[in-house]
Amino acid sequence: QVTLRESGPALVKPTQTLTLTCTFSGFSLRASQMSVSWVRQPPGKALEWLALIDWDDNKYYTSSLKTRLTISKDTSKNQVVLALTNVDPLDTATYFCARLPYDLYAFDAWGPGTLVTVSS
Amino acid sequence: QSVLTQPPSVSGAPGQRVTISCTGSSSNIGANMDVNWYQQIPGTAPKLLVNRESNRPSGVPDRFSVSKSGTSASLAINGLQDEDEADYYCQSYDINPSVRWVFGSGTKLTVL
Numbered sequence: 001q002v003t004l005r006e007s008g009p010a011l012v013k014p015t016q017t018l019t020l021t022c023t024f025s026g027f028s029l030r031a032s033q034m035s036v037s038w039v040r041q042p043p044g045k046a047l048e049w050l051a052l053i054d055w056d057d058n059k060y061y062t063s064s065l066k067t068r069l070t071i072s073k074d075t076s077k078n079q080v081v082l083a084l085t086n087v088d089p090l091d092t093a094t095y096f097c098a099r100l101p102y103d104l105y106a107f108d109a110w111g112p113g114t115l116v117t118v119s120s
Numbered sequence: 121q122s123v124l125t126q127p128p129s130v131s132g133a134p135g136q137r138v139t140i141s142c143t144g145s146s147s148n149i150g151a152n153m154d155v156n157w158y159q160q161i162p163g164t165a166p167k168l169l170v171n172r173e174s175n176r177p178s179g180v181p182d183r184f185s186v187s188k189s190g191t192s193a194s195l196a197i198n199g200l201q202d203e204d205e206a207d208y209y210c211q212s213y214d215i216n217p218s219v220r221w222v223f224g225s226g227t228k229l230t231v232l
Contacts, residue, residue, distance in 0.1 A: 037221065046122050047158075047166065047209055049221040063218035096165055100221075105213065106156040106171035113165050 002026035004036075004097050004111035011117050018087050018116060022080040022097030026109075029055050029075050033102040036080045038071065040093040041113075048093075052100065053080060087118045123148065124210050124224035131230040132200045140227045142193045142210030148222060150191035153213040157186060157195045160207045160226075169208070170195065197229070205231045 008020035022036060029036065035054035041047050051071040052060045061069050070083040080097060094115045098107040125143040132138040142155065149155055158166035170176050170186050183198045193212075197204055210224035 039223075046226045047211075047223040048122075049219075049223060052221065060220055062220070098166075104171060105154050106168055107158070107166070107211070108168050108171070108177065110165040110167070 002099060002109040004099065004109060006095055006097050006111045006114040008095070008114055008116065010115060011119065012087050013120050014088055014118055015086055018084040018091065018118075020082045020084075020095055020097075020114065020116070022082070022111060024078050024080070024097070024099070024111075027099065028078070029053075029073055029080070031055055035100045035102060036073070037098050037100055037107065038080075038082045039096045039098055039107070040091075041096070042090075042093040045093075047096075050095075051082060054102070089118045092116065092118045122225040123214060123219055123222035124212060126208075126210060126224040126227045128225070129228045129230065131232055132197075133232045134200055134202065136200050137196060137198045138200060138229065139197075140195045140208050140210075140229070142195070142224050144191050144193075144212060144222075146191060147216045148191075148212045148214040149188065149193055151215050153215070155186065155188055155193040156211045157184075158209045158211060160209065162207065166209060200231055202231050205229055 004024040037052040038050040053071045068085045073080045094113040096113045097111045099109040156171040157169045159169045160166040208227045214222045
């Protein structure tokens with residue numbers, strides 16, 4: 001059974017760095033063609049893809065946030081970490097991690113999401 | 121501003137058929153990239169509904185079907201049921217390296 005779960009702070013102050021961890025089970029990021037992404041959803045708004053890391057440690061970012069995002073993985077812990085620097089109230093959103101196998105090219109499993117509020 | 125455009129809302133009575141459109145461009149749907157569809161019950165995570173244009177994950181009824189033409193795609197729901205009331209998102213891949221994986225603007229389906 002494939003599961004993913006996001007963890008991190010619920011409240012972050014403006015200008016701080018937000019660090020989120022996705023802990024998953026039921027698959028491995030050592031497996032060829034496997035990847036994990038982060039997607040966020042501001043309250044009442046649409047989904048926005050943020051970043052992806054794959055089994056070969058290739059990393060991709062949405063250009064609008066590229067200078068502020070860092071994605072990394074710890075294969076031994078089955079974790080993917082996302083860091084977002086210099087947060088702003090506009091970064092308030094529910095953050096999801098999701099699996100994307102390259103042979104499927106769809107986000108086929110999602111974590112429940114974690115709501116992060118940016119406020120002083 | 122989403123790269124893929126969907127109508128904000130659609131509605132239908134139980135048993136009816138509704139369609140949700142997803143309009144992209146020559147760098148995503150028009151470039152023959154796969155279009156996937158997700159269902160999201162408010163307050164929960166999105167769930168993959170249909171991928172690779174016709175494949176449904178286990179448990180997804182065949183009332184859900186998709187089509188694609190040019191730079192657009194559509195999700196059709198036949199025999200509308202109360203439990204279909206949700207938000208629906210299309211998703212594709214954009215060959216523009218500045219965006220890559222892109223989502224639609226989302227459509228709220230109301231079952232009357």
